[in-house]
Amino acid sequence: MPNPFNPAHLLANWSAPAAPRLWIAYSGGLDSHVLLHAAAQVRSHLPPLSAVHIHHGLHPSASAWAAHCQHTCAALEIPLHIQQVTVQRDGGVSPEAAARVARYAAWETLLQRNEQLATAHHADDQAETVLLALLRGSGVAGLAAMPTIRPLAAGYLIRPLLNWPRSALLDYAQRHRLRWIDDPSNANPDYDRNFLRHRVLPTLRERWPSAVQTINRSAAHCADLTSWLTEQSASVCASIAGRRPNTLSINGLQQLPLATRRHVLRHWLTNYGFLPPNHAYLQRLATEMLTPRPDANPLVHWTGCEVRRYRDELFALRPLPPRPPASIAWADVSQPLVLPTELGVLIAAPALINSAPIQVQFAVSLLPSLRCYLPNQPPRSLKYLFQTAGIPPWLRAYIPLVCNQHGLISVAGVSYCHAGAGIITWRDHPWSQFGWFVDNSHLTFD
Known part of the structure; x- marks a missing residue:
């Protein structure tokens, strides 16, 4: 084979920034074993190495595979972190898709600031991804397939083997007498990617020997266009x-x-x-x-x-949370009130402590008689307050209405409604990104 893969090629294709740690995603299979072994040979030129194995628990031999990975990493003197995950298969999601979601969630939790995670995706994987995107009717972003580097949680996901076909990795593994795991599910043609790998790509190669390279060249063109479109779209969004x-x-x-x-x-x-x-x-x-x-x-x-x-x-x-109950008691106003359905926390001003008993109401449609009273102002309806503050109708049922026995004393984050109530602070609600409900002292009336 001309120009066989070697660890020096790994360094030549490394485009990621400096990092405090480099994680190798190690399944125990051929591809990730080659990546792990090659990285170990040039570790002096890389960030400190560790490996992570995701234990999906989907196969009877899953624990044996984890033990194999532990043995291999010990021989290479690379620390290994084994993370067991629960694969959720809700809503008819395929096993491979559900496992991928669980795997990426574990990686996102693992990565610390600026750390890198290297996966062993290679040129054949890239071509399969392009074909899958075509069959799903994807646009240019989908046809760009997998980038060499992208942000992942607090760090980066990198794919240093994307330019190398699987045959080159197999040759490397055989030359170095590596022992790897063959997951039998990878041969099951019921999975879309496996069908492409074992049935479609071999047929394409018979007719077009350079099919993988040319497919991936098209993906690179799509990636360039996607980058340009992203820049243009960001500029238009700002305008x-x-x-x-x-x-x-x-x-x-x-x-x-x-x-x-x-x-x-x-x-x-x-x-x-x-x-x-x-x-x-x-x-x-x-x-x-x-x-x-x-x-x-x-x-x-x-x-x-x-x-x-x-x-x-x-x-x-994000989808609006479930509607909260119509009314809840704020028994101890000196303490923050944790609102139901993840609506955040209310914190009372000291002036409110002597206003007990306090009720927090939510059912706006059931409270048409509530009015906001401020000095030197006519009574204001809730509808008027919400319109003045620019609160959409679809959000109004979630806004805490703080009341005592005399009536409405505050619309949290919108306006206080009683001169002696002070400010009710509404923290950790789901809509802070829109600048709503920062405090309830800013609303003024004409």
Whole structure:
């Protein structure tokens, strides 16, 4: 084989920044064993090495595989961390997809600031990823497949073997007489990736011997275009930002061509950590979400994300929590009140301590008679307060209304409603990224 793989090539392909530690993702299989062994040979030129093995517990031999990894790492004098995970298979998710989610969650927890995690993805894996993206109808971001380096939690995920085919890694393993684990599930053609690996790619190579290289060259072109589109989309996002932080102006979006609008929306969502919507959802966001009926309250939602609008602004947020109970007692006002359904914490001003008993109400629709009374001001309805503060209707049922026996004394984070109540601080609520509910002393009335 011309130019066989060797550890020096590993260094030549290393593009990651300096790091306090380099973790090798070590499954015990051929690819990760080659990566581990090669890194051990050039460890003096790398950050301090450790290995991590994810024990999925899906195979009867899983514990034996972990023991094999422990033995190999001991022989190479590389510390090994074995992390056992629980693979959740809810919602019809395939075993391989569920295992991947569990694996990445464990890695994200493991990585400390600026640490690196190296995986053994190689050129054949990259070609399979491109083909899977094509079959799913992905855009250029999906067709760019796996980047050589990307952020992962507090550190970085790096893939130093992406330019090398599996045949080169097999040759290295045989020359160095490595012993690796063959997971029988990797031969099961019922899994999409395995079907491509064992049935499709060999057929493509028979007709086009350089199929993997040319497929991956197309992925590199898509990666370049994705990088450019990201820069352009970030610039447009900044130019059409809404008045509230992290929002987009609906009027600004409407001025964009439809194709640009879709790219900008996708960038906006992924930039804030949401899974990108599929084509149908993205099309809805770019069209019907921007031009609803005047009395409509439009919502587009998919896993982990809800997109809503209010006035001229588009909001992307985590799904709203369950509705809280209509009323809860604040028995000891001198202590913070932990609100239900992860709505955060209320902290009372000292002036409120003598106002007991205190009730916190949430059912806005059941409390039309509540009024906010301030000195030298006419009574204000809750609707007036929310409209003045720019609080959308879909959020109002979650806002704590602090009451005593005389009535409303504070709308947490919006306005105090009794001169002697002082400020009610609302902390750790889910919507701080939009600048809402910072305190309840800023609201002024005309």
